[in-house]
Amino acid sequence: MKKLTLFCLFYIISICLYAQKLDAIKEMYANQQFFDAKDNINKFLANPKKLNDPEAWYVKGQVYHSISLDTVNGYMQMFLLKDTAYTSFKKNQELDSKDILMTLELHRSYLDLYYEYYDLGAKAYNQLDFILAVNSFEKAIEIKDFILKNKYKYDQTTLYEIDTPLILNIAVSNIKANKLEEAAKTYEKLISANVAGENYKEVYLYLLEYYSKIKNQSALQSILTKSKKIYPEDLTWVDFELKEISKTGDLSKTFSKYDEILMEYPNNFLLHYNYAVEIYNALYGKNASKVGDTVLFEKLSGTLKRAIVLEDKKENSAMILITHHLFNAATEIQNKIIAIKGNKPEDLKKKNKLKSTENVILDDCIKYCENAISFLEKISKKSNIQKANYKIVIGYLIDIYNEKNNSFKAAEYQKLSDSAEKL
Numbered sequence: 001m002k003k004l005t006l007f008c009l010f011y012i013i014s015i016c017l018y019a020q021k022l023d024a025i026k027e028m029y030a031n032q033q034f035f036d037a038k039d040n041i042n043k044f045l046a047n048p049k050k051l052n053d054p055e056a057w058y059v060k061g062q063v064y065h066s067i068s069l070d071t072v073n074g075y076m077q078m079f080l081l082k083d084t085a086y087t088s089f090k091k092n093q094e095l096d097s098k099d100i101l102m103t104l105e106l107h108r109s110y111l112d113l114y115y116e117y118y119d120l121g122a123k124a125y126n127q128l129d130f131i132l133a134v135n136s137f138e139k140a141i142e143i144k145d146f147i148l149k150n151k152y153k154y155d156q157t158t159l160y161e162i163d164t165p166l167i168l169n170i171a172v173s174n175i176k177a178n179k180l181e182e183a184a185k186t187y188e189k190l191i192s193a194n195v196a197g198e199n200y201k202e203v204y205l206y207l208l209e210y211y212s213k214i215k216n217q218s219a220l221q222s223i224l225t226k227s228k229k230i231y232p233e234d235l236t237w238v239d240f241e242l243k244e245i246s247k248t249g250d251l252s253k254t255f256s257k258y259d260e261i262l263m264e265y266p267n268n269f270l271l272h273y274n275y276a277v278e279i280y281n282a283l284y285g286k287n288a289s290k291v292g293d294t295v296l297f298e299k300l301s302g303t304l305k306r307a308i309v310l311e312d313k314k315e316n317s318a319m320i321l322i323t324h325h326l327f328n329a330a331t332e333i334q335n336k337i338i339a340i341k342g343n344k345p346e347d348l349k350k351k352n353k354l355k356s357t358e359n360v361i362l363d364d365c366i367k368y369c370e371n372a373i374s375f376l377e378k379i380s381k382k383s384n385i386q387k388a389n390y391k392i393v394i395g396y397l398i399d400i401y402n403e404k405n406n407s408f409k410a411a412e413y414q415k416l417s418d419s420a421e422k423l
Contacts, residue, residue, distance in 0.1 A: 025040045057088050057091040115140075117140035130177035134173045224237055241257070277321070308322065319372045326364055372389070
């Protein structure tokens with residue numbers, strides 16, 4: 001019995017000593033002797049018998065958290081200290097089923113860590129340490145999710161399931177760190193949440209361009225479909241889709257897509273004008289592959305005439321383009337006439353038919369050239385492009401009237417051309 005009594009007495013004394021030691025560490029903390037408290041709390045928890053002491057873990061969390069606020073540590077060290085504080089607080093709750101200490105402080109330490117990691121991420125980003133910025137922002141999200149999961153509430157503070165500013169920060173930091181796949185995965189979280197608004201259009205566009213680059217057509221089409229649904233009036237997605245098709249080099253697919261889209265947007269000037277440019281390049285461009293295609297000639301004429309109606313009255317880009325189109329078409333026909341060397345009846349018949357077609361086109365060209373000149377003459381201060389177009393269109397009229405053997409009109413426009421040189 002004496003032996004047992006002595007053992008019990010020794011055990012009670014040991015408990016008192018441990019309690020006194022923990023109180024001493026708490027006193028160090030209260031006196032802001034944080035580094036002394038840090039060394040001692042680690043020694044205290046190094047004892048296997050004290051590993052399951054919930055209060056000790058709470059004290060460790062408070063000590064490490066306080067040290068993490070000192071910027072002398074450097075951003076990476078601050079990150080690690082905060083992480084130790086976070087895991088220590090969670091360990092305290094794991095060991096204390098009643099959650100006494102964290103409840104007494106209203107779980108405020110978690111909210112503090114959330115804001116601090118957020119701030120640390122911003123500071124790391126400004127210092128161009130993008131990897132640390134990503135890690136800090138992600139840690140903030142982890143803590144936010146932990147708070148929401150446990151339904152902790154704070155006065156005057158509301159946390160959300162989708163923290164869009166944080167997610168954007170993570171994605172941008174990943175882009176800066178050249179971790180493009182990670183950036184795409186991060187942006188996908190916003191897409192999955194169906195975020196909308198002008199500020200988020202770039203998110204959808206980034207993913208479209210990323211999936212286009214890595215040739216993931218399935219993901220691209222999924223984002224494209226969602227983009228059109230979220231922003232139904234925005235033609236950014238239509239423009240992107242058209243560019244994607246153009247990359248294939250398949251003109252028939254490009255033209256078919258334009259025809260399809262114009263059915264949906266019949267009054268959109270830019271779509272008509274851009275379609276016209278595509279056809280124009282196919283007929284007359286440097287690498288023209290559809291020279292002399294009469295179907296495309298008619299389509300280009302019709303598309304440009306519609307564009308002229310839709311264009312802002314302060315602009316005349318479609319008007320200028322149709323003069324180029326008609327003049328080039330007439331020149332091609334003229335070359336065909338010249339190429340016919342024979343004088344047989346069938347040769348003359350071909351020439352006359354071509355000449356008739358040429359005259360119709362030239363008459364049409366005259367009308368649009370004169371309209372273009374009238375428009376440009378009303379502009380007192382012409383841009384360099386407008387000056388150049390003015391001279392070009394006058395030149396067309398000189399050539400056309402010479403072709404029609406109308407020397408009077410040709411001379412009239414020659415005088416206009418001479419005065420245009422002084423602009």
